[in-house]
Amino acid sequence: MRAAAAIETFLEMMSAERGAAQNTLDSYRRDLEDAAGFSLATGVQLTFAEPGTIRSYLDEIAGRGYAATSQARRLSALRQFFRFLYMENIRTDDPTSTLDTPKKDRSLPKILSEPDVEKLLARAEVETLDEELSDAGHLQALRLHALLEILYATGLRVSELVGLPVTVARSDGRFLMVRGKGSKDRVVPLSGKARDAMARYLAVRDTRPDLSASVWLFPAISESGFLARQVFARELKGLAARAGLKASVISPHVLRHAFASHLLQNGADLRAVQQLLGHSDISTTQIYTHVMEERLHQLVTEHHPLAD
Known part of the structure; x- marks a missing residue:
């Protein structure tokens, strides 16, 4: 089977059987098509590639400057692809089974302090009260304030947040x-x-005939019909600058990290945070254990009878 046809079949399976999101499917497609192009340049369809070809591909993308995390993601896509080919009897082996995952450093998530988050939210609320704003500007300010309050209250992924249906x-x-x-x-x-x-946002949104009929909580003129992640991220950075914060370190994902870290700092259970974040594996949530370690150290320092 040619690589292009095999990739399409694999993606159809990921969508139909595993419910993979469109962003995930697009990522798999990019990674697999890149690997297929490299393999074809060596004279072999990706579907027939040997371990040496896959290893050479990983070395090649490392030479392009791809970080270990990106290399690991590419290898993960290839592993799933070749496992699918094996299960479908298209191949009798898995050429990725003997390959080691590129080692990567697990960096700590960037977070905002509680005072900085409070400053950001306060600025967003103040802007909704600006009487000099136009109707469109007032609606945008209300939307941004609602987005931030929901994000910090729930820790949603940005794609989950902007794509909320209005029924919620x-x-x-x-x-x-x-x-x-x-x-x-x-x-x-x-x-x-x-x-x-x-x-407050919904009360104004519902007065707009062009928005009130939408099934999305945050409708917009876009392919999806709801607010684009990039637009929200851009508005957030602008708000951060107006609040006197460093805009370059603030993003929707940083606020998601702040939600999780602040919960743990204030005594929340790691399993509860895992459930709230929607992590299927506790190991993903354990990136925040440094926060728990700091809290436990402080607890011992303040309350143990022999602590200095």
Whole structure:
């Protein structure tokens, strides 16, 4: 089977059987097509590649300057692809089975301090009260404030946040039902401030005929029909600058990290945080254990009778 046809079949399986999101499918396609191009340049279709070809490909992308994390992601895509070919009897072996995953340093997530988050949220709220704003500007300010309050209250992935259906805002306001990776649903609690910000935004949104009919909470003129992640990220950086914070280190993902870290700093259980973040594996959540270690060290220092 030619590589192009095998890749299409693999992606169809990932979509139909595993419920892979479109972003995931696009990433697999890019990685596999890049590997297929390298393999074809050596005279071999990717579907027939040997371990040496895959190893040479990993060396080649390392030479292009790809970080170990990117190399590991490419190898992971290839592993799943060749495992699929083996299960479908297209191949009798898996050429990636003997390859080692490139070692990568696990960096600590960037987070904001609680005072910095409070400053950001306060600035967003103040801007919704600016009487000099146009109607469009007022709606945008309300939307940004609602986005931030929901994000910090729930720790949603940015794709989950911008793609919320409007029905979640019209149901029980104390919780949100979120569809995450792999089409898995989870329930996350919503703070009072987030509920208020969402209600204020929704009250104005519903007066706009061009928006009120949308099925999305944050509708926009885009291919998806809802606010683009990039637009939200750009508005967030602008807000951060106006709040006197360093815009270059602030993003929606940093606020998700802040949500998790601040919960742990204040005594939350790691398993509970795992569930709230929608991590399928606890090892993913354990990146925040440095926060727990700091809290436990402080606890012992302050309360142990023999501590200095």
